[in-house]
Amino acid sequence: MMMMMTVVLSAALLLLIPGTLTQSIKLLPIDVVVKTSSNDIDPLTFSTHVADRGILLGALNRLMDTNANFKFTYSDNPNFGPYLESVNGVAGNDTQHTYWKLQVKTADGKVITPDVGIGCYIPKANEQIILTFSKW
Numbered sequence: 001m002m003m004m005m006t007v008v009l010s011a012a013l014l015l016l017i018p019g020t021l022t023q024s025i026k027l028l029p030i031d032v033v034v035k036t037s038s039n040d041i042d043p044l045t046f047s048t049h050v051a052d053r054g055i056l057l058g059a060l061n062r063l064m065d066t067n068a069n070f071k072f073t074y075s076d077n078p079n080f081g082p083y084l085e086s087v088n089g090v091a092g093n094d095t096q097h098t099y100w101k102l103q104v105k106t107a108d109g110k111v112i113t114p115d116v117g118i119g120c121y122i123p124k125a126n127e128q129i130i131l132t133f134s135k136w
């Protein structure tokens with residue numbers, strides 16, 4: 001009985017993410033840039049890693065675990081998933097119309113605004129993740 005459950009469980013995991021959970025994870029270098037406003041001339045830049053085909057949220061957690069100068073919080077929105085709330089103690093505020101904007105500078109230098117959040121965005125190697133405290 002136990003044996004059968006193990007087999008079923010492994011098969012389910014394999015269907016979910018072939019290989020990646022049983023092999024060692026390949027890490028890709030990325031940068032995280034924190035801007036306190038859109039015209040912040042002296043933004044903070046942090047180097048970290050994202051798992052190959054892993055989500056940005058994982059990379060932000062890895063960065064927070066390894067660098068005392070970076071911390072963030074997020075909330076779980078029932079419709080949109082993990083939502084970035086604060087970076088380094090600065091929180092977006094609906095009343096003040098502020099939020100943390102997510103942008104990405106791709107390896108070829110183009111700045112894009114992903115249409116998904118930190119829980120769904122899958123960074124590629126050498127991308128720069130730009131978090132900007134912004135008004136709406």
Ligand SMILES: *[C@@H]1O[C@H](CO)[C@@H](O)[C@H](O)[C@H]1NC(C)=O
Binds near residue numbers: 091093094095096
């Ligand atoms: C948001 O801003 C308003 C107005 O300044 C303030 O009263 C409120 O406490 C803030 N909310 C949070 C969660 O910080």
